[in-house]
Amino acid sequence: MSYLKNNKILEELRPFFYPESIAVVGVSQDPTKLGSAMLRALRKFGFRGKIYPVGQRITELYGLPVFPSISAIPEKVDLVRIYISAQHVLNVVQECRDKAIPAVEIFTGGFKETGTEEGEKLEGALASMAGKGLRIIGPNSFGVYAPETGIPHLDYASYPQDSGNLGLIAQSGTISEDVCRLAQDYGFRFSKVVGYGNACDINETDLLKYLEADPLTNLIAVYMEGPKKGREFFEILQRLSRKKPVIIWKGGLTPEGARAAASHTASIAGNENIWNAVYQQTLAVRVDSLEELVDTITAFYHLAPIVDNRISVVCSGGGTSVAATDTCSREGLVIPKFGNELRQKIATLLPPIGTSIGNPIDVGTPYFPPAEILHEMLGYVASSGVVGSIVIDKVVVSAKLRKLLGYGEQMNWEDTQWLEEIPVQVAKDHGVSVVMILREGGDKTGDLSYETEKRRLRKYYQDNGVLVYPTIGRALRALGRVISYYRRKQALGE
Amino acid sequence: MSYLKNNKILEELRPFFYPESIAVVGVSQDPTKLGSAMLRALRKFGFRGKIYPVGQRITELYGLPVFPSISAIPEKVDLVRIYISAQHVLNVVQECRDKAIPAVEIFTGGFKETGTEEGEKLEGALASMAGKGLRIIGPNSFGVYAPETGIPHLDYASYPQDSGNLGLIAQSGTISEDVCRLAQDYGFRFSKVVGYGNACDINETDLLKYLEADPLTNLIAVYMEGPKKGREFFEILQRLSRKKPVIIWKGGLTPEGARAAASHTASIAGNENIWNAVYQQTLAVRVDSLEELVDTITAFYHLAPIVDNRISVVCSGGGTSVAATDTCSREGLVIPKFGNELRQKIATLLPPIGTSIGNPIDVGTPYFPPAEILHEMLGYVASSGVVGSIVIDKVVVSAKLRKLLGYGEQMNWEDTQWLEEIPVQVAKDHGVSVVMILREGGDKTGDLSYETEKRRLRKYYQDNGVLVYPTIGRALRALGRVISYYRRKQALGE
Numbered sequence: 012m013s014y015l016k017n018n019k020i021l022e023e024l025r026p027f028f029y030p031e032s033i034a035v036v037g038v039s040q041d042p043t044k045l046g047s048a049m050l051r052a053l054r055k056f057g058f059r060g061k062i063y064p065v066g067q068r069i070t071e072l073y074g075l076p077v078f079p080s081i082s083a084i085p086e087k088v089d090l091v092r093i094y095i096s097a098q099h100v101l102n103v104v105q106e107c108r109d110k111a112i113p114a115v116e117i118f119t120g121g122f123k124e125t126g127t128e129e130g131e132k133l134e135g136a137l138a139s140m141a142g143k144g145l146r147i148i149g150p151n152s153f154g155v156y157a158p159e160t161g162i163p164h165l166d167y168a169s170y171p172q173d174s175g176n177l178g179l180i181a182q183s184g185t186i187s188e189d190v191c192r193l194a195q196d197y198g199f200r201f202s203k204v205v206g207y208g209n210a211c212d213i214n215e216t217d218l219l220k221y222l223e224a225d226p227l228t229n230l231i232a233v234y235m236e237g238p239k240k241g242r243e244f245f246e247i248l249q250r251l252s253r254k255k256p257v258i259i260w261k262g263g264l265t266p267e268g269a270r271a272a273a274s275h276t277a278s279i280a281g282n283e284n285i286w287n288a289v290y291q292q293t294l295a296v297r298v299d300s301l302e303e304l305v306d307t308i309t310a311f312y313h314l315a316p317i318v319d320n321r322i323s324v325v326c327s328g329g330g331t332s333v334a335a336t337d338t339c340s341r342e343g344l345v346i347p348k349f350g351n352e353l354r355q356k357i358a359t360l361l362p363p364i365g366t367s368i369g370n371p372i373d374v375g376t377p378y379f380p381p382a383e384i385l386h387e388m389l390g391y392v393a394s395s396g397v398v399g400s401i402v403i404d405k406v407v408v409s410a411k412l413r414k415l416l417g418y419g420e421q422m423n424w425e426d427t428q429w430l431e432e433i434p435v436q437v438a439k440d441h442g443v444s445v446v447m448i449l450r451e452g453g454d455k456t457g458d459l460s461y462e463t464e465k466r467r468l469r470k471y472y473q474d475n476g477v478l479v480y481p482t483i484g485r486a487l488r489a490l491g492r493v494i495s496y497y498r499r500k501q502a503l504g505e
Numbered sequence: 506m507s508y509l510k511n512n513k514i515l516e517e518l519r520p521f522f523y524p525e526s527i528a529v530v531g532v533s534q535d536p537t538k539l540g541s542a543m544l545r546a547l548r549k550f551g552f553r554g555k556i557y558p559v560g561q562r563i564t565e566l567y568g569l570p571v572f573p574s575i576s577a578i579p580e581k582v583d584l585v586r587i588y589i590s591a592q593h594v595l596n597v598v599q600e601c602r603d604k605a606i607p608a609v610e611i612f613t614g615g616f617k618e619t620g621t622e623e624g625e626k627l628e629g630a631l632a633s634m635a636g637k638g639l640r641i642i643g644p645n646s647f648g649v650y651a652p653e654t655g656i657p658h659l660d661y662a663s664y665p666q667d668s669g670n671l672g673l674i675a676q677s678g679t680i681s682e683d684v685c686r687l688a689q690d691y692g693f694r695f696s697k698v699v700g701y702g703n704a705c706d707i708n709e710t711d712l713l714k715y716l717e718a719d720p721l722t723n724l725i726a727v728y729m730e731g732p733k734k735g736r737e738f739f740e741i742l743q744r745l746s747r748k749k750p751v752i753i754w755k756g757g758l759t760p761e762g763a764r765a766a767a768s769h770t771a772s773i774a775g776n777e778n779i780w781n782a783v784y785q786q787t788l789a790v791r792v793d794s795l796e797e798l799v800d801t802i803t804a805f806y807h808l809a810p811i812v813d814n815r816i817s818v819v820c821s822g823g824g825t826s827v828a829a830t831d832t833c834s835r836e837g838l839v840i841p842k843f844g845n846e847l848r849q850k851i852a853t854l855l856p857p858i859g860t861s862i863g864n865p866i867d868v869g870t871p872y873f874p875p876a877e878i879l880h881e882m883l884g885y886v887a888s889s890g891v892v893g894s895i896v897i898d899k900v901v902v903s904a905k906l907r908k909l910l911g912y913g914e915q916m917n918w919e920d921t922q923w924l925e926e927i928p929v930q931v932a933k934d935h936g937v938s939v940v941m942i943l944r945e946g947g948d949k950t951g952d953l954s955y956e957t958e959k960r961r962l963r964k965y966y967q968d969n970g971v972l973v974y975p976t977i978g979r980a981l982r983a984l985g986r987v988i989s990y991y992r993r994k995q996a997l998g999e
Contacts, residue, residue: 096858121857121859125858165871183824183825184824188870189899189944193946262827262828263827263830267840268828268831270830271830300828301828301976327679328679329677329765330678330679331677333756333762336764337758337759337761337762340761341759364613367768369768376678376682415662416662451690451975452690453663455663456689456964457960461663463953482794484796
């Protein structure tokens with residue numbers, strides 16, 4: 012732990028992530044006020060430190076004494092979260108300075124992002140109060156979500172309460188919220204999340220340095236609109252992206268998007284050419300939408316480092332094979348043709364007609380290989396040494412799904428349990444990455460049987476190191492980005 | 506109906522879609538045999554004509570008499586569906602000729618797609634038997650799904666039994682099956698579907714001519730690997746795409762995909778340059794994946810013709826605004842800045858801080874506008890004349906969803922029902938297109954409350970002319986394709 016103690020940025024930002032006491036400024040009897048909502052969220056989310064509500068017109072809320080001001084709190088406060096209107100924020104921050112409070116988060120908007128002289132002035136004053144022992148996140152920000160300590164975002168519904176290794180920083184609170192909400196579905200968990208808004212003090216460069224040093228973070232995702240200090244940001248990114256994968260979604264890359272970014276976080280967005288250079292000169296992984304961000308996080312989160320770009324696709328139907336091959340080719344992945352020996356082994360397992368044994372393997376349609384056959388076939392491929400990953404699409408591996416698809420009468424029910432375990436076994440036995448496609452849709456209107464079974468399977472695979480995606484296109488794009496990252500890293504000798 | 510009577514292709518292919526009697530060749534006691542499965546499917550799907558099972562070793566199946574051969578059937582047969590192995594197919598087709606049966610579908614594989622001399626020869630012989638009153642779909646094909654007549658694909662589970670206006674033809678049976686399975690979720694329905702496989706006789710050109718003439722089809726979707734008659738295909742496509750939108754997913758556009766296509770349907774895939782020219786010189790709409798195909802079908806299916814490419818995005822959160830603006834820009838859509846008058850009207854409705862009134866409209870986050878406010882705001886935008894479509898993302902319009910998101914305490918419960926009706930009302934009152942984003946995910950593990958409510962809402966919107974997508978990226982890409990089609994069509998003076 013001496014490593015942690017000696018690291019300046021870890022020490023300095025520690026109160027944001029590991030506070031022993033939090034003051035919430037802006038609570039009232041009105042449950043719709045954000046301060047009150049935050050108070051409820053902190054308790055429901057299980058924060059175990061002390062909580063000091065601060066408000067003007069009440070003396071008690073949800074069983075806690077309410078203080079009229081920060082200075083009225085008799086004890087030490089590590090972190091203050093502010094939910095009052097902009098014109099009152101400066102006074103509260105001044106009180107925080109006076110009380111030597113090290114960390115302040117400001118949710119409030121109405122600063123530089125308004126584009127008004129008044130807003131600009133307020134933010135300037137705020138920025139000048141930071142430093143000398145006081146650090147500020149915001150204004151116009153969602154602040155920290157740290158499941159380990161029980162600190163929620165502003166919001167908490169459907170956020171995971173358990174921790175993981177993903178550090179997420181987002182200039183937009185709503186986008187960090189989006190990613191957090193999807194974590195349960197995609198099976199990743201967070202070390203620390205920060206919605207950092209206008210970044211009057213703490214900016215993306217500070218946060219990247221923190222996540223670089225944080226031993227609980229080994230994967231970093233970023234949504235940003237414009238870096239505050241371009242040169243410094245680039246340098247830390249260049250260094251950091253060689254140590255831990257850094258996925259960056261840069262909002263405002265189009266001229267129209269850049270204008271929107273200016274009125275959101277007062278960011279100077281930078282044009283696409285500059286950012287193309289950033290992606291080329293660092294190992295940062297480029298994504299351009301929420302879907303791509305979540306898909307790429309998922310792949311990095313669950314996969315071991317992988318440099319082998321050769322894929323086997325195992326699917327049902329010739330069209331599926333052709334489409335998968337096109338997508339692999341577009342994503343820089345290789346579908347090697349299998350040699351004669353491997354082809355002959357596979358040929359012993361599949362019907363001779365309506366199937367394809369080269370690569371992709373088309374098991375035929377509608378054909379539901381019995382467990383024995385599937386296990387043997389995947390084993391041949393996984394142990395062949397000619398591919399690093401196997402992607403399985405439209406080969407139904409759950410007895411219940413087979414039945415729901417109308418093929419119950421063609422099932423061997425002894426396969427029931429074992430069938431779904433095969434992808435997990437193959438990945439473990441042969442050290443290949445296995446990706447399962449569990450497609451969206453399929454239920455009749457008003458029915459949720461298909462969805463229910465898919466979610467059960469998804470959870471089972473996520474818990475056992477098998478990646479799951481709803482479409483093969485999304486899977487291959489995410490896989491392509493992960494492999495490309497580790498290949499570039501290898502090429503640099505890292 | 507004289508139009509129908511006089512059209513040669515409608516007459517010629519009529520028995521495939523409107524047969525009064527169907528013979529199924531290849532039934533047996535074994536329920537896993539495809540012929541037996543087809544027999545069950547025909548009955549479960551509600552085909553009301555006569556069904557003649559044909560098989561060797563049984564005399565009755567599922568209560569129907571089984572005939573030993575086609576020639577043994579004493580009555581007139583309109584359509585024969587064949588599910589026996591390749592070497593026996595020719596004899597059965599010869600019997601069909603002898604009995605003057607006009608339509609034969611061959612599911613069986615093992616022909617030209619095998620790449621063997623034997624397969625090539627068999628397919629040549631088959632092709633030479635077509636014509637003079639007998640037309641063939643296949644071999645290596647899924648055949649026809651025509652809900653109007655109660656004719657299923659090979660498969661039937663989760664296929665809609667009601668009809669619609671989408672004609673779908675796919676060289677891959679598995680891909681036509683994929684699209685059919687997603688129809689319930691995306692709210693579109695079919696006039697006719699044909700999986701046409703190797704196309705030894707009836708090919709994409711014939712089928713496009715049929716769908717051109719079919720009065721029940723007003724939208725056409727195609728998955729193909731290679732046209733049999735390039736020049737004729739191009740000419741019909743050029744003409745047809747000006748009358749009815751034709752969405753084409755061309756499989757095998759990459760060199761690797763082209764090789765896969767050759768072993769799937771023995772197609773000569775053609776390179777990407779040729780296809781770029783096809784898309785430029787016709788009004789065919791390009792898609793490159795199953796997801797894009799389904800999304801684009803959905804938009805064409807539900808939207809009236811629309812040439813106005815100006816969009817308003819109404820959302821929650823600055824990051825969402827920036828991302829939406831980037832996507833619009835990339836898809837050729839315009840997000841016009843609102844003029845002063847409109848901005849001032851909107852400003853009267855929203856909090857001054859943490860919102861944006863230009864365009865996108867950011868209603869703030871987390872802020873759940875009451876029904877009155879939302880209705881008035883959307884009304885201002887829809888009646889302004891400066892946009893043709895409104896896309897609503899992350900503005901929760903169902904009381905139940907608001908509650909599930911943890912904002913129940915901030916709800917005005919009188920809004921409950923009316924809230925969700927607002928997008929429908931605005932679309933109807935002002936003649937704009939409204940697109941709702943109902944995002945994926947959000948449930949805690951093991952819970953389906955969020956999914957259940959989303960599906961209810963989705964159905965309600967689809968039934969009432971409001972488009973629904975799971976992500977704004979998918980929505981804008983699909984909308985962009987529809988608008989681009991109608992703008993190109995208008996530019997040609999059509």
